[in-house]
Amino acid sequence: MEGYRIRGGRPLEGEVEISGAKNAALPLLAASVLTRGENTFSSVPEISDVDSMVKILKGLGCSVKKEKETVTVDASNMSECSIPEEFMKEMRSSVFLAGALLARCGEAVITSPGGCDIGRRPIDIHIKGLESMGARMEKRDGRMIIKGPLLKGTKIRLKYPSVGATENIMLAATGAEGVTVIENSAREPEIEDLQKYINRCGGRISGAGTGRIEIEGGKRLTGCSHRIMGDRIEAGTYMFMALGTGGCIYLKNTEPSHMEYPVRFLKGGGWDIFCRENTITAKGRGSLRGCSFSTAPYPGFPTDLHPQTAAFLAVRGRDCEIEENIFEKRFKYAKELIKMGADIEISGKKVIIGDNKILCGREVEAEDLRGGAALIMAGLMAEGTTTVGNTRYIKRGYSRLEEKIRLLGGEITEYVQREP
Numbered sequence: 001m002e003g004y005r006i007r008g009g010r011p012l013e014g015e016v017e018i019s020g021a022k023n024a025a026l027p028l029l030a031a032s033v034l035t036r037g038e039n040t041f042s043s044v045p046e047i048s049d050v051d052s053m054v055k056i057l058k059g060l061g062c063s064v065k066k067e068k069e070t071v072t073v074d075a076s077n078m079s080e081c082s083i084p085e086e087f088m089k090e091m092r093s094s095v096f097l098a099g100a101l102l103a104r105c106g107e108a109v110i111t112s113p114g115g116c117d118i119g120r121r122p123i124d125i126h127i128k129g130l131e132s133m134g135a136r137m138e139k140r141d142g143r144m145i146i147k148g149p150l151l152k153g154t155k156i157r158l159k160y161p162s163v164g165a166t167e168n169i170m171l172a173a174t175g176a177e178g179v180t181v182i183e184n185s186a187r188e189p190e191i192e193d194l195q196k197y198i199n200r201c202g203g204r205i206s207g208a209g210t211g212r213i214e215i216e217g218g219k220r221l222t223g224c225s226h227r228i229m230g231d232r233i234e235a236g237t238y239m240f241m242a243l244g245t246g247g248c249i250y251l252k253n254t255e256p257s258h259m260e261y262p263v264r265f266l267k268g269g270g271w272d273i274f275c276r277e278n279t280i281t282a283k284g285r286g287s288l289r290g291c292s293f294s295t296a297p298y299p300g301f302p303t304d305l306h307p308q309t310a311a312f313l314a315v316r317g318r319d320c321e322i323e324e325n326i327f328e329k330r331f332k333y334a335k336e337l338i339k340m341g342a343d344i345e346i347s348g349k350k351v352i353i354g355d356n357k358i359l360c361g362r363e364v365e366a367e368d369l370r371g372g373a374a375l376i377m378a379g380l381m382a383e384g385t386t387t388v389g390n391t392r393y394i395k396r397g398y399s400r401l402e403e404k405i406r407l408l409g410g411e412i413t414e415y416v417q418r419e420p
Contacts, residue, residue: 103175
């Protein structure tokens with residue numbers, strides 16, 4: 001088992017280049033199968049989920065080259081429409097390929113996707129959207145066979161603004177005849193990045209970020225070069241890490257408008273936050289008392305920053321609460337923070353933070369990606385040494401984590417514990 005050993009008590013200070021967004025890179029790589037010719041993606045995060053997507057694309061017959069933060073994909077000679085179960089189980093984002101394969105091949109064969117166990121994440125909204133365009137799905141031997149050789153554009157209203165369903169329908173709709181309209185679509189910035197890429201390839205999509213997306217299908221798409229947007233969740237994580245340890249940070253390659261919610265509440269707590277074009281500077285000392293947050297789809301408070309915010313408030317807040325409205329198992333990190341001395345309790349859908357405490361280093365275990373990041377943050381804020389096990393979860397979403405923390409002055413090393 002792999003883990004991190006962290007010695008706390010040092011303020012994180014300096015500048016950090018935010019990597020490309022995990023939640024943009026994966027659907028963008030999936031979208032590359034819609035094109036003929038070479039695609040070059042830059043600012044691709046060096047994370048295990050990207051490695052998994054690369055394996056899937058190669059298995060489909062795509063030519064893929066990966067060198068550090070650049071991935072080149074040519075799907076001109078793609079020959080498969082079936083994704084092996086072992087690849088689907090590695091990450092949830094493999095489900096994006098269902099819509100892309102339908103548009104490209106008229107058929108997609110998948111299994112239920114994997115990913116972190118943070119609650120129910122059914123793909124019924126995805127399937128219903130695809131069926132609205134004429135696709136049909138049958139289950140056979142644990143696999144889902146989705147066929148739609150003649151997809152038709154239509155109006156689809158999502159019962160919930162699901163990011164994954166919005167992106168999957170967008171990809172399928174590029175291959176449909178006529179115009180598809182998605183109402184109550186997700187508004188996340190990563191969806192705007194997907195729209196930008198597809199349009200650059202020759203597609204015609206409008207409305208991403210507004211709640212109503214219109215896709216004109218039937219366009220021939222050719223490969224292009226695309227730089228992936230900065231990761232707003234990574235930016236928020238490092239901002240909390242630095243301020244939680246009493247340091248200051250200069251974030252590069254991050255769009256301030258995507259960080260409006262965390263920036264606003266940190267300013268309210270007395271921290272100095274300065275936003276410029278593609279950069280954020282955060283410094284000073286502050287505290288938050290009696291604050292309350294509720295996770296919600298963008299532009300609300302992001303569920304992917306919930307655990308990191310809780311760890312931050314355990315040290316820098318008092319009498320605060322976070323209501324989780326998206327994933328019912330998001331609270332797994334809490335028991336590990338309690339081991340470290342945090343004054344935290346779970347009540348229904350809420351995590352309640354009492355008095356701020358000095359955390360003490362302990363042996364803790366990550367059980368999902370964002371909860372793992374919260375434990376690393378807690379270790380950096382704590383007195384003594386903290387070990388965080390199961391770091392395979394964290395490597396799914398944070399690019400060059402150790403390197404960046406060390407550049408900021410933190411003390412973190414990786415260890416490998418052999419199984420007996």
